[in-house]
Amino acid sequence: MINPYWELIILLCLINIIFAVSLNLILGYNGQFSLGHAGFLAIGAYASGVLTCSFGWPLWSGIVGAILFSIIAALIIGYPCLRLRGDYLAIATLGFAEIIRIVALALPAETFGGPTGMKDVDDFTKYITIPQSTNGIGNFIFTIFFALLFIGLLVWGIWAFINLIQRLIDRRCAWPYWKWSMLGVILAVLIIFHARLWAAFTKIFQFQESFRRVSFEDSQWVLFALFLLIVVAVTWLIRNFLNSIPGRAVIAIRDDEIAATNLGVNCTWMKLQNFMFGCAMAGLAGAMLAHTIPIFKPTDFNFFKSVDVLLMVVLGGMGSITGSFIGATIITFLLEALRFLGRWRLVFYSLILIMFMIFRPGGLMGTTEIGQLLKRRAETGLKRLLGDKQSTTDEEAN
């Protein structure tokens, strides 16, 4: 079994992915700045928490209630702000998030927990009927899946880091040279320190243990699967939305609002619709959060939470769903890795943000998705291959 601490981190990571994707929908695809997205997370968390605890609703209806509350809040905030062009939404949401936080503090403590926070909210595990089959296969597949995910992200992170450094040095040297030499350096480091790196890696994720006795606890792996399923479902919905007529209208508004209006797009309604959709997803993330972490308090939803999610989106790439996945994963795990820095963590955060704005303003992924990127790579590779063949046949002909 993965220890409860890392279990919580993984679940938080999946929640953060939903949260980041919901902001990306508003910020990356529609170009509307929401600086108080944590406010909607708070609404989701408190709504679901109170509905299940004080009103005795089952967890699932609590989540639906949370989504509805977020949509109503989004309507109230969005309607006056989104009728205008410009960054009014940023200021309004910023204020709104603070209001939500203060209200949560001020509401009666017996229902809303007050400053000490809400405890004993229903746990997901209470509602999960554990399947009887307990032996390895499912657990093993799941372990492998997560292992691949982490390794993939690690490789990606290293690659992105090299790219960053490359850009630093790029101004003096031709870049293919640096690419290969950096690859050499990385390989050398890997070969020399492989034992130590592997030890560190397994220690971090406790894979040694989990490989020895391949066993996620049953409830644990059902929980992972459930959260993953929700993430996949949300991604599917958002992808569908973005490939539809309203979705394209939303993206068009980001690129040129005046042109969009002149082509028959009802900009106010489209922006509002998109904002409500995004906030509904944030509410969902909030509800999931409420039922996952043992305790949540108003200060968990302060301005820094909004900055966190902003960072995830900017890091991953505004206008890329898979980018948000990567951003959310990196930031969640970085947050844990940097615990020892205490308050200095925020300085580190800001530094990352500044570095990204300078060297890679579009984020890791820009506006492309991983699928597109791989496809493009494959196509250019194929073209090069075919091109080479072409040239060799030409030579033969000559």
Next chain:
Amino acid sequence: MLEVKNVSVVFGGLVAVSELSFTVNAGQIVGLIGPNGAGKTTVFNAILAVYPPTEGEVHLNGERIDNLPTHRICRLGIGRTFQNIRLFKEMTVLDNVKVALGHNHRYSFFDALLRTPRCRRLEREVEADAREILDFFDLGDFAMDKASSLPYGRQKYLEIARAYSTCPKMLLLDEPAAGLNDTETAALMDTVRAIMDRTGCGVLLIEHDMRLVMGICEHIVAIEYGAKISEGDAGHVKSDPKVIEAYLGTQDERDREVGEGMQATSSDGEDTDE
């Protein structure tokens, strides 16, 4: 038929358009000319209520449209292009057209979310329509390219294709030939004619290329400082002393400028030669 009746647009103390009236019939090309800053683009913006007219009325096929929001006016059948190209830069060429096709194919938000059969069917229709339109405008090969990666001339075509996709009864073109050479301009005008043959729409055209305007427009409206100074066919407007005065100044002013070396006019001349 587009009727502009006594339209005025006032920004604070500045009268950008004053009591302008003209009519564009279906199947007719009307040119709107005037020196720089005369308020031509403002007329377009007033027709589409980007800046709603302060006074006066705009009618499309007998229906009053000036009190409607911009997107509704577009849906009633006015398509426009912009002077400085306004494409959706990050989107593909195909998606640019699909955005404009959007309001003819309606399905609900939840259809879109869940990708229902209805949504899929309509998406297929949109895709087919968009491809057909791109082929009509010779843009088929660029369908999956980013709009900003197109060469300048193609971007102009894409703008017109986009305006055409809204199924306009009236097409407003803001300097379509700016930055194009003579052959490109001729090709563009053939395209405009082809659009008119296909849809029977009317065209209101802002253009600085006088040869083009005089050649293609059946009816010309000349404005200066937002007010109409002349209206009629090419021959009439060309010889109207008020128009000549607006473009070249009065005889007195010209004499004075000749004395001062006419720097401004000579540099203008170079521009048009290019």
